[in-house]
Amino acid sequence: MxxxxxxxxxxxxxxxxxxxxxxxxxxxxxxxxxxxxxxxxxxxxxxxxxxxxxxxxxxxxxxxxxxxxxxxxxxxxxxxxxxxxxxxxxxLPRRNIKSLILPRVILVLGLALFLFIALEAVWMIPDGGGLTASAEALLPQSGVEHPVTAVLLNFRAYDTWLEIGVILLGLLGVFVAGGIKLYKKPGASKPDPMLRQVILFVTPVLFLFGAFLLYIGKTGPGGAFQAAVLWGAIGILLHLGGKPIFAMIPRWLFHLILTMGLGFFLVLGFLLIADGRTLFEYPPAYAGLLILIIETLGAISIAAALTAIYANLNQMEEETNEVEPTT
Amino acid sequence: MIWFISILLPLLAAILALLSPAVRRVAGLLFVSATLPALWLGLSEVTGVTVQWFILETHFFLDTPRRIILLLTAILWAAAGLFAASYLKNDARQKEFFFYFGAAMAGNFGLLISGDVASFYTFFALMTFASYGLVIHVRTPFARRAASIYLVMAIIGELFLITALYLAVQSSGSMVLAGIPPALAEAPNGQFIFLLGLIGFGVKVGAIPLYFWLPLAHPAAPAPASAVLSGAMIKAGLVGWMHLAPVGLVEWSSLSLLMVSLGFASALGAAIFGLTQVDPKTNLAYSSISQMGVMTVMLGIGLYGGIPAALLLPAVALYAFNHGTAKALLFMGTALPAKVGGSWRILMWAGLGIGVLAIAGGPLTGGLWTKYLVKTFLGETSLPGAQTFLLLLTLSAITTTLLLSRFLHLLSRIEAPAGNKAPSFLLPWILLLFAGGWWTMSPALLPAELMNHITKEKGIMAFFWNLITNWGALWPITIGAVVMVFTLKFAFLNRWPTEKPLLPAGDFIHVILMAGDPVAKGLQKGLDLLQSFMKTLHGPEKLFYRILDENRTIKVSGSAESSLRRWEIFGISFFIFFMTMFFFLR
Amino acid sequence: METYQIYSLTSAILFIIGIGGIFMARHFIKKIIATVIMGGGVFLSFVSFAQRDAITFADPVPHALVITGIVVAVASAALALALARRIYQLTGEETFTNDK
Amino acid sequence: MIHLPSSPFPALLVGLPILMATLSLFFRPGGKAAVGLMGSILTAGLALIAFVEVTQRGTVIHILGGWEPPLGILLRMDSLAAVFIGMTAIVGVFISLYAWGYFRAQETSAEGLPLFWPLWLFLWAGLNGLFLSNDLFNLFVTIEVIGISAVSLAVLTGKTPALFAGLRYLLAAITGSMAYLFGVSLLYGSTGTLDLGLLGEVLEPGPTTSFSLLVITLGLMIKMAGFPFHFWLPPAHSSAPAPVSALLSALVVKGAFYILLRLWMEVFGVSLTYAAGQLIGLAGAIAVIWGSWQALIQTSFKLIVAHSSVAQLGYLLMVFPLLILAPGVSADSADWLSPAWTAGIYQVIAHAFAKASFFLSAGLIIMALGHDRIESLRDLVGNMRITALAIGIAGVSLIGLPPSGGFMAKWMLLKGIFLSGQWWWAPVVLMGSLLTAGYVFMLLRLAFAPAREMNTFRPVPKSLEIIALMLALGSFLIVFPADSLIQFLESSGVFGSGIESIIEGGVYGND
Known part of the structure; x- marks a missing residue:
């Protein structure tokens, strides 16, 4: 069934x-x-x-x-x-549209062959066993009880750290690609009274739910990214509701919020190296606490980055026209 | 360390001369002192060294033939350096000249003392490309054309010889030059590799049919540069052949015959061509081709087997030594008649006369010796047709004499300045002339073994006397001189061209064209291409340009590239690559 | 047939739909959506193997990898979107057709 | 693996540039540049110290978080990684210095330009991370870091062609990395490990392994612009600002090549066959000819240089067929392995220096002329002597004339080719050199030719010209330590074992 x-x-x-x-x-x-x-x-x-x-x-x-x-x-x-x-x-002239058909037929044939081979590869896959057993064995030392959180923030914290970097990088990329003025604060959309009321109502709920997800991440499904999106949703909603949050705070604060997840993670790592450990090798006694701090800061940073990405993309058309289009 | 110094000093001199005007004022001394380490190497008995730490092991190595050539090279560069310093005193592009001069010098020394393929090739290329700067120096249309042809031929040559060297290294399994001849003797494709090298170095040597750049390029350069081009650098190709040729180890009859006959063709043909020329330097350039032909013959004999390398190669080197010093003397001499006046002219004519005699094989000169050496080896080899070749050798002596008499004749037509005048560059010329003490004594450079072989243990002095009185060796030169005198004196004189050469200088291609219309038409396209090389300052890329100018080519390849940029095509190539590769994997 | 197998086969199909979409879709937005679908296929295959290797709980490593991967993919997609919108804004082009 | 000496350097090499990039965000444009430049210099210094550390102690590792593979991630810095990191450091610091002057001399119209610094430092961190990483998934994250920052850098000018090129580049890059990740997923499913070392030990041949090998290889080939997937490279590299083009061409594409080399050497030995190697070599050979030919017919300087990158990357692919032995050939008799793969490394380094110099020179020419159409290069020698010299020297290295690094690379490649008996690659190498000579001489001829009309060369900062020249000279200087560098590379036991595993694969051949 x-x-x-x-x-x-x-x-x-x-x-x-x-x-x-x-x-x-x-x-x-x-x-x-x-x-x-x-x-x-x-x-x-x-x-x-x-x-x-x-x-x-x-x-x-x-x-x-x-x-x-x-x-x-x-x-x-x-x-x-x-x-x-x-x-x-x-x-395009008609002739060229016709010439598109042949490549597409070939492409579909290629896709079909590729599909068979891929299906065979997936079907015949040997059982590698995975890493469940070793994760389970090391879970008690990780400082958290939920295995996915343990992998994300302890066993493979390096990947996670780089990934927070990638989001920040994505924001920088959006700035560059969108031709957006870096130092111009995103303006507000036209406020809609109805929307505003809804937003004012929803915001605290989202915030609390996000905090819950973040906290629960220690023991069950949930954690930094999920919380981050909810918090990011707050930012987006506020933006839509005529309260662009990053236009309201000083720029340094904005930058601080954006980078603190990545920065704290890294500075902590460097301190651990200075202590004679390796990068992200938390002392077992403090592991749980450190992970909670990292998750919180990381979530705030990611939320800020997502909000900023949305806000900037949303504002793109009004923003620019200062760079002459060249052909 | 001396090995490095002998290469680095010329380079240093080149850079200093480029940078500092103060240094340029003492350029003569600078270049002479830059040749001293090489000179010392040429005179000493050191054999070689391996430098492990320097670029994948660098070897330095000298044996008797190359030591002789190194000595020649060092003497010539020193003399030419001194000569150039005063000859180019007021030249506008003096510093560039010195730069290229020093760089070519470094390359020339380097290729002679290097013992591994990589550094040999590096220095060979350095010399080849640096001398481009020497050829183009005066920047006249003639020089530009000569230089671009030179560059085209040089690049063609480089391609052949790098292929030959790669293959040779592959078959010998090491980079050491000394290991190549035995390896080629063993290798199944040894003949092929040698043939590639024959072509590659043949460009430098000026062998038929690759010579036609030479009568253009050598005269185009300023006199001291022509001297080293024709005296020293041309020998680099010979050295290259000597590195590849498994002399005495093999019996490659066809290659041997090829080399010998090409050699004689050069020796005779070039001399005859040269006779039709009106420029003394072009005359000398043809004489160089002809003399290199004789050296080609000697190496060719070696490939037939029977004569050990230890005997033949020093003899070739001695021939090169004799020819090099004398040719350099004559080339520098072409700058003299217009500048030397009064009683100094006697000295000048005497010097030029000695030079001519030395090349033609006159009495009391090294030339006689070396001709005798060739004769000896021709007599000993079992090569079929050796008798004919002996006859041809004699004939070549006659043509050489004719050619050089013609050279003297052309010089004599140059107006002398009034009064008792001597330019400052007469001094290095005279020094070179005195280094000509070597001409008669040059056989002392030969190893004892070879001396014994030639003199048949009769003692050198007795033999020497015998040689002088040997009519058999002298009659060709006499005949030549007589014919020349008659030519000058009587009927020919009026008709002999002096303004415009009978045949255009150097271009073998012109001869081919005269051979017939069908050939000419076929060649016309290629010739057009060559013409477009010649028109520009830098030639070879013109070939691409020529093809590129075709709009269709650009269009087709451009649209091919942009169709690769289409996403559908990207997808198709993705799948094609995937399928092919998948088929190949396990 | 087990649950994980259904999804791993689906993952291969989604991957191929995505890659085909990248090759054949014309509009920028559709190409970007195709990359996300392709990514979805890849992540699905990770998670299906995690399910297969479950002991007391499903293999946590692929889960963590997929979370990381999704975020990375979203960052790339956002950048692509910014580029596409900017191109449209400047030139009015919404496909690669007229770009040689 | 655990007994190797541990060192903090690998972690610092990734962490430091990201720290400086983050810091630089807090500053206004001038401050960004200052912090960025400082960050570049610090990172380069750190990289060189780390390089020295590896020469002293051999391979060092850093076990992140103290969790050993397969669960955790391990950073490994062996001699190969050290050479790549050192190369990145030297080329990177020169480009940084150049960028400092270049962006200051530019009257900027685009807003994004100050973001060059954080993006470049992120890129650097990504490259270092990639060279150090020993984990398949972590490699994916680093190539994404590289990809996103590279695309952002490429569109820095905000001009339309750059945007088109950037989007094309990004979509191709995403396709490549997703294909790569699909392969990783299948490999993880079939072995339960992501660590390269462990994977090499446990991988069995089979349809799944072949398929993952293929999608990974294809993905990486798209990322390294191997023929026929090079389509995104010329527009992207030629429309970026000069320092960025230099970074993209000199460093970024080498990242994907590095992974490909590592994976083929260390992981995929079991599935590889002689024919597969030949196919990759064929792609490389076509790239050499096609790329050089395309370079010849271009009329703008940056496009010439960009197409030339396609060709030069082709040489890298031509290394692969030499490393895979025909059935029945044993490793002991295969004395060409070492020249062949060191030729690859040398080509990487020589190309990095020469190409960086080319693009930096192109930037200066654009700065002086306002455009880079090659007909306007006439009388370059008279106006920009040093730049012309840099182009000449870098060109010589690109052609492969002695005694440049490019010559070294081609010489060793030819040595490998002849020793292995696969002579059919030799004409390609020579032909490639000839075509390269074609476009380099075309540029030089124009540079020397007298001006037809008065070209107005605006003055450019001399210091920038000297940086370009120094990079060009660098492509020559790398020849001198050749012997010790090769010994250093060969000392890496890790790489040797990779070759062994391929040999095992080759012995069984195509059965």
Whole structure:
């Protein structure tokens, strides 16, 4: 019985993925992407990966979906105008459109062959055993009780630290790529009274729920990233509600919030090295406490970065036009 | 350490001369002192050293033939350096000249003393490309054209010889030069490798049919540079051959015959071509080709086997020594007649005369010796047709004499300045002339073994006397001189071209063209290409340019590249690569 | 057939849909969505193996890797989105078609 | 693995640049540059100290968090990593100095330019992390750090062509890293470890292993712009600001090559066959010819240099076929292994120096002329003597004339080719050199040619010209310690074992 649910879910996911790419309308495509993300999150619940499910739902489907929706704001209307006249979009003579067919046929054939080989590879995979046993054995020394948190913030803390760096890097990249003035604070959207009320109501709830997720991460599913997204959602909502949070605080504070997760992690690591240990080798007695601090700071930083990414992308069109387009 | 110093000093001199005007004022001394370590190496008995710590092991190595050539090289560079310092005193591009001069000097010394393939090639390339700067120095259209042809040929040569060297290293299994000839003798593709080297170094030597850059490039350079080009640097190719040739170890009859006949073709043909020229320096350049032809013959004999390398190679080196000093003397001499006046002219003509005699093989000169050596070896070899070759050798002596008499004749037409005048660069010329004490005594450089072999243990002095009185060796030069005198005196004189050469200098291609229209038409395209080389300052990339100028080529390859940039094509190539590779894996 | 196998096979299919989308989709946004789908496939395969290797709990290492991976993928996607929007803003182009 | 000496340097090498990058965010543009430059110099100093440490103590490791593999991550700095880190440090510090002057001399219009410094330091940290990493997933994170910062750097000018190129680059990079990650996932599923050393021991041949090897190789080839996946490179590298182009060409693409080399040597020996190596070599050979040819027909300087990168990266791929032995050849008789892979390393270093110098010179030319169309290079020698010299010297190294680093690389590659009997690669190497000579001489000819009309060369800072020249000279100077460098590389036991594992694979051949 349960296997039927899995099969059904798998089929739905594949259908959504294909449909999402094939549908001619961009807005449909984005909504299908939302649905696909939720389907993926469900799949992860089925696979017992609650942490991943929360992260996926929150970041990959939620946050990214919001970004895509926001992007539609600039893309969508013009796309629908151009839909009427296909040839205008491609700006190619007929001959060239025809010449596209052959490569695509070959591509589909290639994809099919590739699919068979990939399926064979996945099907024939030997059982490597995984690392469950060693993780279980070392869990008591890690300072937390939830194994995923232990791996994330202790056993493979280095990856996690770099990943916090990647988010910050992504924000810097958005600044550069979007042509956004670094020192101009993002302005507020037009406040909508209704929205404002909702936001004022929702914000504390989200905050508390985020804090709960963060705290629970020590013993069960939840943790820094999940909390971060919720807190990031607060920032986004506030931004939408006419209260751009980063326009309100001094810049140094903004930078401090952005970097403190990465910075604290790193400074702690350096102190540990100075103490004769290796990077991120926490003293077992303090491990639990240190991990909690790191998670909290990390969550705040990530939330700030996500908010800033959204706010800056959201403001892109109004921001710029100072750099001359060159051809 | 002396090994490094002998290479580094010229380089240092080059850089100093480039940077500091004060140094340029004493450039003559600078260059002479830069040759001293090499000179010492040429005179001493050290054999070699291996430097482990320097770039994958560097070897330095000298044996008798190369020591002789090193000595020659050092003398020539010293004399040319002194000469150049005063000859180019007021030249605008003096510092560039000195820079290239020093760099070429370093390369020349380096390639002679290096004992491994990598450094040999490095220095060979350094010398080749630095002398480009010498050829193009005067920047006249003629010099530019000569320089671009030089560069094209040099690059073609480099390609051949680097392939030959790679293959040789591969078959010998080590970078050491000394190991190559035995390895080639063993290797199944030894003949092929040697043939590649024959072509590669043949460009430098000026062997038929690769010589046509030489009568253009050597005269184009200023007199001291021509002297080292024709006297010393041309021998680098010979040294390269000597490194590859398994003399005395093999019996490669076809290659041997090829070399011998090409050598005689050069020796005779170039001399005859040279006779039609009106520029004394071009004349000398042809004479160089002809003399290098004789040396080619000697090496060719060696490839037939029977004569051990220890006897043949020093003899070749001695020939090179004799020819080098004399040729340098004559090249520098071409700068003299316009500047030397009064009683100094007697000295000048005497010196030039000695030089000519030394090359032609006149009495009391090293030239006679070396001709005799060639004769001896030709007599001993079992090469088929040796008798004909002996005859050809005699004939070449006649043509050489004719050519050089013509050279003297051309010089004599140059107007002398009034009064008792001597330019300051006469001094180094005279010094070189006195270094010419070596010409008669130069056989002393030969190893005792070879001396014994030639003199048949009769004692050197007795033999020496015998040689002088030997009519058999002298009659060609006499005939030559007589013919020349008659030519000058009588009928030919009026018709002999002096303004415009009968045949254009150097271009073997022109001869081919005259051979017939069909060939000419076929070659026209290639010639156009060559023409476009010649038109520019820097030639070889013009070849690409030529192809590139074709709009279609650019269009096609450009659109190919941009189609690779299409995502669909990216996908297709992704899958093709995937499938092919997957098929290959286990 | 077990649960994890269904999902690992699905993961391969999603990966291929994603890669095909990158090659064939025209609009920037769709290409970016395709990369996210491709990533989803990869992460799904990680997690399905974690389920297979479960003892008392599922293998935590792939879970942690996937969380890290998702965040990294989102950061790249956000950057791509910023680029795409900027290009559209400056030129009105929304595909690579007219870029040689 | 545990008995190797431990050292804090590997961790510091990643941590320090990120710390400085983070710090620099707090400052205004001028301060960013100062902190960034200081960070570069400190990182380079640290890298050189670490290099010396490795020469003294041999391979050192750093067990992160004290958790040993397979659960934890281990940073390993062996001689190969040390050489790459040292190269990054030297080239990086020169480019940093150049960037300091370059961005100050520029009247900036784009807002992003001050962000060069944090992005570059992140990139550096990513590169160091990549060279040190011994863990498949951690490698993924580092290539993402590199990828995102590289793309952000490439679009720093904010011009339209740069944006197009950047998006193309980013999408290709994501495709590559996702393909890589899929392979990693399958490998983890089939072995239960991510550590390279352990993986090499337990990996068994089979369809899964082959498939993961393939997607990983393809992903990395996309990232290193191996033919036919080089399409993103020329636009991206040519439209970035000069110091960034130099970084991208000299360092970033080498990261993917490094992983590919490591993985093929140390992990995938079981699945590799002679034919697979030949295929990669073929891709490299085509890249050499095609890239050089494309470089020849370009009319802008930066595009020439960018296409030339494609060709030079092809030489790196040509190392692989030599390292995989034909069936029936034993390791003891295969004396070409060492020249072949050291040729690869030398090519990496020589190309890094020469190409960095080229791009920096291109930046100066753009600064002086306002554009980089090559017809305007006429009389460069008269106006920008030092830059012309730098282009000439770097060009000579690129062609592979002696005694440059490029010559060393090609010489050893040819040695490997002839010794292994795979002579069919030799014409490619020579042909590549010839074509390279074509475009280098084309540039030089123009540089020497007299000006047709008055070109207005604006003055450029002399110090920047000297930096470009020094990098060019660097590509020559690296020849001198060649012997000791090769010995140092060979001393790495880790690498030797990698070759062994390939040999085992080769002995069984294609059965």
């Amino acid at each position: 349960s296997i039927l649910i899995d099969i059904l879910l798998a089929i739905i996911m594949v259908y959504l993925a294909i449909q999402c790419l094939l549908t001619p309308r961009l807005i449909q495509s984005v909504f299908l992407f939302f649905a696909f993300g939720l389907g993926l999150a469900l799949a992860w619940v089925r696979l017992g990966a609650i942490d991943v499910a929360i992260t996926e739902a929150a970041i990959a489907a939620g946050f990214l979906g919001v970004l895509f929706l926001d992007a539609l704001k600039s893309f969508a209307p013009k796309v629908s105008v151009k839909q009427d006249n296909l040839e205008d979009i491609y700006k």
